[in-house]
Amino acid sequence: ILNVExxxxxxxxxxxxxxxxxxxxxxxxxxxxxWYRWETAKSPEALFVMTLNGDEKKKGRISATLNTKEGYxxxxxxxxxxxxSATYLCALVKQGGKLIFGQGTELSVKP
Amino acid sequence: DxxxxxxxxxxxxxxxxxxxxxxxxxxGHNSLFWYRQTMMRxxxxxxxxxxxxxxxxxxxPEDRFSAKMPNASFSTLKIxxxxxxxxxxxxCASSRREGGTGEQYFGPGTRLTVT
Numbered sequence: 378i379l380n381v382e383x384x385x386x387x388x389x390x391x392x393x394x395x396x397x398x399x400x401x402x403x404x405x406x407x408x409x410x411x412w413y414r415w416e417t418a419k420s421p422e423a424l425f426v427m428t429l430n431g432d433e434k435k436k437g438r439i440s441a442t443l444n445t446k447e448g449y450x451x452x453x454x455x456x457x458x459x460x461x462s463a464t465y466l467c468a469l470v471k472q473g474g475k476l477i478f479g480q481g482t483e484l485s486v487k488p
Numbered sequence: 489d490x491x492x493x494x495x496x497x498x499x500x501x502x503x504x505x506x507x508x509x510x511x512x513x514x515x516g517h518n519s520l521f522w523y524r525q526t527m528m529r530x531x532x533x534x535x536x537x538x539x540x541x542x543x544x545x546x547x548x549p550e551d552r553f554s555a556k557m558p559n560a561s562f563s564t565l566k567i568x569x570x571x572x573x574x575x576x577x578x579x580c581a582s583s584r585r586e587g588g589t590g591e592q593y594f595g596p597g598t599r600l601t602v603t
Contacts, residue, residue: 381552402517408589410589411592413592415543415588419596420579420594420595420596421531421581421592423591423592423593426589426591428589466531468542470587470588470589471588472543473587473588474519474536474538474543474544474587475533475536475544475546475547475584475588476533476592477533478530478531478533479530481530
């Protein structure tokens with residue numbers, strides 16, 4: 378069974394705090410890694426697709442890094458805002474294209 | 489661009505009935521994915537298509553579930569007969585790239601309730 382683990386499960390921060398969370402995966406099965414942002418009552422929205430060891434991607438205040446050899450990716454949010462409140466999902470892509478999603482990290486940013 | 493379109497948005501049906509969920513991917517996208525979201529199991533991939541051809545259906549729960557993609561602009565997910573444990577939100581997503589290396593664009597989902 379291929380497990381994609383995300384930690385923490387939930388996170389509560391104050392507006393302006395910077396935060397980060399982790400996605401861990403078996404490195405032997407790596408093909409690509411996706412990060413999605415999922416707001417309540419909406420659909421998942423793509424943030425990043427990462428394929429190369431050492432990849433770093435950035436979109437505004439959100440950035441992500443990837444270490445395929447040790448099997449983890451970090452997502453960082455700088456200066457959290459209430460509108461960042463959402464569940465952040467990572468998904469491992471196996472050879473052949475199948476995506477395995479983690480359970481997500483639920484972020485709550487208080488004003 | 490209208491994005492990925494799913495219908496119906498909500499479906500309530502009785503156990504034993506046939507349910508058909510529909511999806512129209514974004515024009516020009518080569519891959520289409522069907523997902524199921526439940527509280528217990530999170531977001532699970534059921535099946536995906538590349539260029540209208542099913543590539544991996546290992547996530548389809550059992551023979552009661554079937555999916556088709558007769559052309560590049562339309563796909564269906566059918567459950568027959570439906571059971572209460574099929575109650576979930578079903579998402580369709582499409583991607584420009586094959587093989588899972590492209591961003592996926594999700595539809596609004598169909599909330600299915602089987603009583």
